[in-house]
Amino acid sequence: MSAQIHGVLPFDKEKRKQIKFSDDALQTIENIKKRYPEGKQKSALIPVLHIAQAENDGWLSPEVMDYVAELLNISPIEVFEVASFYTMFNLKPVGKCVLEVCRTSSCWLNGANEIVAYIEKKLGIKEGETTPDGMFTLKTVECLGSCGTAPMMQCGASYHENLTFEKIDAIIEKYRKENKRRNYTDLDWENTK
Amino acid sequence: MGRKLLLDKIHIPGIQSYEVYRQNGGYTAVEKALKNYSPDQIVEEVKKSGLRGRGGAGFPTGMKWSFLAKPPGVPRYLLCNADESEPGTFKDRYLMEHIPHLLIEGMIISSYALGANTSYIYIRGEYFYVSRILEKAIAEAYQHGWLGKNILGTDYSLDLYVQVGAGAYICGEETALIESLEGKRGNPRIKPPFPAVAGLWGCPTVVNNVETISAVVPIINIGGEEYAKIGIGKSTGTKLISASGHINKPGVYEIELGLPVEEFIYSDEYCGGIRNGKKLKAVVAGGSSVPILPAELILKTAKGEPRLMSYESLADGGFQTGTMLGSGGFIVMDEDTSVVENLYTFTRFYHHESCGQCSPCREGTGWMEKILKKFIDGTATMSDVDLLWDIQSKIDGRTICPLGDAASWPVASAIRHFRHEFEEAVRNKGIKKVNYYNKRWGLVEV
């Protein structure tokens, strides 16, 4: 089973055996499966991968994808096909807080490049990299539907809009202090307008 | 002041909640629809209203609904397209975040009209927090009997679910959206068959934009005929415009179609003019996909008539001198902006978002991105302008889905109207650096 995804990252049978989602997550997954007609449970894949990513330190390991395949009774390659298509799924480990700065037109017109450069300097990393302490990953992304409040970035479920360097300082300081992982699925989003 | 049909209640404190929404006339359109109209009569009402799809293509909604196949014993589906990823567009997010029950009300009426008993709102994954707001509103609607079995004691039942995506512009294309909802990669399907015949799980399906479905609520409230009186010609009703870029007042505005572009840009009721007292250089009027126009052509048509915010007026002159209303993503650029560098951000976007099924789109967008980068880095030559033109012309019309066209039109229009800027970039070996952050916050004399 799952030979197809072994080639991407080393597949660890021991790790696979240890994977178990929280009861809360498993219950949510069962509820999601009920949204579709009998036999169409594959439709749950994307919502379930979001939960899986949150349960697995922010990324989808081959072992987790294999586990998801079993939960939905589909083949591992079907999971990998989808996980590798969508940009919100990380196939490699990421920091606890992934700062995703939009740099498309309206954000670029309002200083996205300068924002990226500021964060790079502040955190001492380049776009795509993670700080050595595993706290922050910096990513650039395409339009997030916040063009009227540009420049902006997303972190987990939260939208940070009308960004200034001072705002970034405050956000980074707060995140550092709280030292917790931020997921898209979090219920405690705190947008800064 | 233009008439407001979608945002008229948005500033009422607490309108996000069921109680306040209901106290302010919410869900009366559902009552009216389910008690006084048959499903076909609602389709007729929407036809009379002249409502056109607000997702970008502007296809008449009533007509689209009447194409839905109705084989006996086969379920039909209504899918709301809340993928909203066209750069420059943020109106759907605004509606769903601030007045979520409006969309839910629209979904109930539209699902009833189409005979759908299960409907989904497909929302882009980045809007996760908005999906929570919608889910809460849906739970409230169930609680008060607007969703579920035998709504208002009729024999009509409806279940409504929110489905989140995971970051892919292409899933806004309706067949890619369906694939994604089936738990697959967002690869658009070859048409025919159209979703109206074989869509979600092979069943007849209608896909409509958030704003389109929301507009059904006022149409039922005031009547199709009354709705059609608003606007101009075949551009009936109101439209949400997402205004961004170098303007004093970016934001979402509801306009009556037919408003002069000049008034939209310069009046204090809307964009409030160009920031820092700068001059207008160019506008992308309907989201990243539509042709960019220089100031003189966005304010007036080639014939010298005032340009209006309507499907027809914006398209006046075809691609030679006109553009499109598209999704209503209105991006404004001042005189210091490099059209070439802006185009680079668009082209990088399309390259990133191409699903990769068609070679012209997959390869062509990548080539164009690379060539545009050369203009910025100062390594482009004069022949690169013609090469860009050549590549875009070979993508347009040669792909499975319209993303290919959408990637080529911005390139074609930038070269058509701003060829001199490409040539300057070659001569000057690059593009003048502008600190847009300082401009944004007025930090230096600009």
Ligand SMILES: Cc1cc2nc3c(=O)[nH]c(=O)nc-3n(C[C@H](O)[C@H](O)[C@H](O)COP(=O)(O)O)c2cc1C
């Ligand atoms: C690449 C691409 C992206 C699209 N993105 C969206 C989108 O984010 N939202 C949307 O409503 N329509 C989008 N559309 C248009 C849809 O395919 C479809 O026409 C629309 O949802 C129909 O709804 P309407 O008739 O209410 O406008 C997109 C089309 C293409 C080709």
Ligand code: SF4
């Ligand atoms: S045009 Fe581009 S996005 Fe559309 S199907 Fe072809 S490759 Fe995919």
Ligand code: FES
């Ligand atoms: S361009 Fe950055 S949010 Fe739209």
